[in-house]
Amino acid sequence: MVTAPILYGLPHSLYTGKVRSFLRKQGIAYCETPPSDPHFTGNVVPKIGRGIIPVVELGDGTLVQDTVDIIDHFERAGVRYTAYPPTPRQRTVAHLFELYAVLGLTRHAMHYRWSYLAEQEAFLRDAFGVGGDPERTAATMARMNSYLPVLGVSDETIPAIEDSYRQLLGGLEAHFALHPYLLGNQPSTGDYSLFGPLFAHLGRDPVPLAIMQRAAPKVFRWTERMHAPDLDLVEYGDACDQPGFAADDAIPATLGPVLDQIAAELLPGLTDRLEVLQAHVASGAARPGQPVTAKPHQRIIGQAETSFRGVAYTGGVQPYTFFLWQRLRDAAGDSDPVRKLFAAHSLSPLLEAKLPIRVERAGNIEVWGELAD
């Protein structure tokens, strides 16, 4: 008997949402199990080397951590709706959303979850309490709350974060009025990545959910669609019979304003973090083949003085960011149509900046890859 994969995760976990949505869309059976499960704490965590979700445990006991590796594992085995558009512009844009969801929207997700704790405490306590005792629940909530400064959530940046959330909702609302997913009639890695923050936190916690439902009903409907076990295209006429990405590698015009917003919000943070990476590599601290940090739970290699929508903050520098950035560049290759599209939306520095080293994934952690020439 083949056992269904176990998905260690939780309903309110940002990254679990990304994987759950993918598994449902592909019709892959799985059993979601909370990280309080004794097998997870006793066997999985020691092997992965850190307490992190999601983790997928396959029928033969193989463990896969990281949403990218989990999705790619199932993609390699063959899925009914691939998350990776085969053509360069759509594929690169999908990876741009993947990067923006992590570097950009984790901040929004964490701000709306923890800065409004008083208004949504009962909801969060219930969510974080799954399978755990009250002490463990309180400790986990305190740890999550403590990440705000490193993500750049402060009294100074909060107004910019809230403006950004409303602007993004406006841009996506206009897009989903015409298209069920970012790039046509089936979700890409861009949709799955956005779904993490836009569902698990912003489309579920009471304060940001109310904003989304009032300001952007079609974005709210997209969160339902992303969670459905089928393509859920009821509002889009005959699209039901036609899964697939938009024809001719087209990028829907409605994504234009969203791409402009992404450029304005991502580039300062990325270029300032790149300087920290360059200094790290120049110091000899990044050795090819070695883990990016001394311990798997340490995510950052330093701090960058940077800004978000013109507001200064000091933010953590995670090698994982460069891993995602590199995926975008690998997808773009030397495609001229991608270069033109990125130039039209002030995104060219993403293709042109020199990354001094590759970041790869091995043994469920990030390791340094090849140095650039």
Ligand SMILES: N[C@@H](CCC(=O)N[C@@H](CS)C(=O)NCC(=O)O)C(=O)O
């Ligand atoms: N890069 C990882 C990120 C996973 C992640 O950050 N998961 C969060 C929950 S949504 C977590 O387990 N955090 C534990 C902690 O940081 O203490 C992935 O894509 O799987």
